[in-house]
Amino acid sequence: MGTTNRSLHADVLVIGFGKGGKTVAATMGRLGKRVVLVERSARMYGGTCPNVGCVPTKALVHHSRKRRPEDVPQEWYERSVGEVQALTKLFRGGNYDGLNSMDTVTVITGTAAFTDPHTVSVDSGDGRVTITAETILINTGSQPIVLDIPGLRTSQYTVTSAELIDTTILPGRLAIIGGGYLGLEFASIYGQFGSQVTVLEAAPKIFGLVDDDVAAVAEGILVDEGIEIITGASTTEIRDGETSATVVYEADGRQHTLEADAVLAATGRAPATRNLNLEAAGVRTTQRGAVEVDEHLRSSQPHIFALGDVNGGPQFTYISLDDSRIVLDQLIGEGKRSTADRGAIPHTVFITPPLATVGITEAHARANGYRVKIASQPVADIVAMPRAYIVEDTRGMMKFVLDAETDEILGAALLSVDAQEMINTVSLAMRHGIRAAELRDAVYTHPTSTEAFNDVLATIVRSDV
Numbered sequence: 001m002g003t004t005n006r007s008l009h010a011d012v013l014v015i016g017f018g019k020g021g022k023t024v025a026a027t028m029g030r031l032g033k034r035v036v037l038v039e040r041s042a043r044m045y046g047g048t049c050p051n052v053g054c055v056p057t058k059a060l061v062h063h064s065r066k067r068r069p070e071d072v073p074q075e076w077y078e079r080s081v082g083e084v085q086a087l088t089k090l091f092r093g094g095n096y097d098g099l100n101s102m103d104t105v106t107v108i109t110g111t112a113a114f115t116d117p118h119t120v121s122v123d124s125g126d127g128r129v130t131i132t133a134e135t136i137l138i139n140t141g142s143q144p145i146v147l148d149i150p151g152l153r154t155s156q157y158t159v160t161s162a163e164l165i166d167t168t169i170l171p172g173r174l175a176i177i178g179g180g181y182l183g184l185e186f187a188s189i190y191g192q193f194g195s196q197v198t199v200l201e202a203a204p205k206i207f208g209l210v211d212d213d214v215a216a217v218a219e220g221i222l223v224d225e226g227i228e229i230i231t232g233a234s235t236t237e238i239r240d241g242e243t244s245a246t247v248v249y250e251a252d253g254r255q256h257t258l259e260a261d262a263v264l265a266a267t268g269r270a271p272a273t274r275n276l277n278l279e280a281a282g283v284r285t286t287q288r289g290a291v292e293v294d295e296h297l298r299s300s301q302p303h304i305f306a307l308g309d310v311n312g313g314p315q316f317t318y319i320s321l322d323d324s325r326i327v328l329d330q331l332i333g334e335g336k337r338s339t340a341d342r343g344a345i346p347h348t349v350f351i352t353p354p355l356a357t358v359g360i361t362e363a364h365a366r367a368n369g370y371r372v373k374i375a376s377q378p379v380a381d382i383v384a385m386p387r388a389y390i391v392e393d394t395r396g397m398m399k400f401v402l403d404a405e406t407d408e409i410l411g412a413a414l415l416s417v418d419a420q421e422m423i424n425t426v427s428l429a430m431r432h433g434i435r436a437a438e439l440r441d442a443v444y445t446h447p448t449s450t451e452a453f454n455d456v457l458a459t460i461v462r463s464d465v
Helices: 019-030 054-066 073-100 181-193 212-224 317-332 362-367 386-390 419-431 436-441 452-456
Strands: 004-015 035-039 105-109 111-116 119-123 127-138 142-144 173-177 196-201 228-231 234-240 245-251 254-260 262-265 269-271 304-306 347-349 355-359 372-378 397-403 409-415 460-463
Touching (some): 181 212, 212 397, 362 372, 397 452, 409 419, 419 452
Parallel strands (some): 004 035, 004 127, 035 105, 173 196, 173 262, 196 228
Antiparallel strands (some): 234 245, 245 254
């Protein structure tokens, strides 16, 4: 079959089908602008979140927790992966149809590279498409970092997170290199499915972004579920055997080994810019390879924007969504919105129960000269939280860091059932200057998790006043 070359002109060209880019594409398309969106893979319509990120991983959290003792681990896992793949396929099709069905939007599947500041060449498999555009959005996301550890990149047992959730074979023994949020989420998921999980973390502790008291409780929950966590561990080599890999690591001044059926590389993600030929467009990048942007997400070429993970900002879908608001304000709004407007951005690591945080820690507050009040309670002691007993999970704790002089909420760490929802209420309160006493005395429905604030914020366990 022959190939064809063609040319298109667009008002807006979006490279990458992620949350921020597709939101701008849909909005501009509805306004009658001619939009072209290029995605390199038909398996990534909609971006990372619905295909290999948020949706499938959180669906696997759900399925792993439903497994009963009598369920055969491999059978349950294979069934779960099948159901999750059906879900992601549904989302992927919905994302594609939602844009490509618009008269003003064209979706092209292929690999894009700049040839000049206003032109991109796309290899679509059945021909080359040359696209020129007045405005260009780079929304290519990020890709897993696989460290240059001897044997790791070449091992047949090494997997990335996207590869692991795409396999229907449950690893009996799973070694995870990296004890960050991604690694710990996967440890929790696969431990519940029935894998024997070992986490190797180079840092002296896991959950390093929260206070030690919160980290200790969170780590204890994982250890109680049978997950082995080795900190201060430097992985030095992966050796392939006939049926498994030998992971060699150093800890406590000695060399150790462990056998694994799969080795998950969970050491972070890097902006996906390598093949875009940004030099031809005159677009500068940072040392980490991210597109360099200003507070309005404009690159060194004012008509080229970068949204989502590719611009080096926080790697969260909801940040990419907010990026779209900033760009749309530049294109069709007042041009005032910027990244500087963001405050009290919440984060959640989806272990079970989830650990959700916002603001600063007690250690950070004290280091920055705040006089603080600390409100903290184990979930099992929170009288006003019967929901934890209803769903039979009273593990965890809640901690608030308050300004002792103003009653301002400086930060919070919620390790509990429904923490991923409650943290949004705390974040909203912080952004709008709602003091701790107001959050404490608010009226919440019952029986819910949010009403725990009535109890926790009424108990000041430590104060500098």
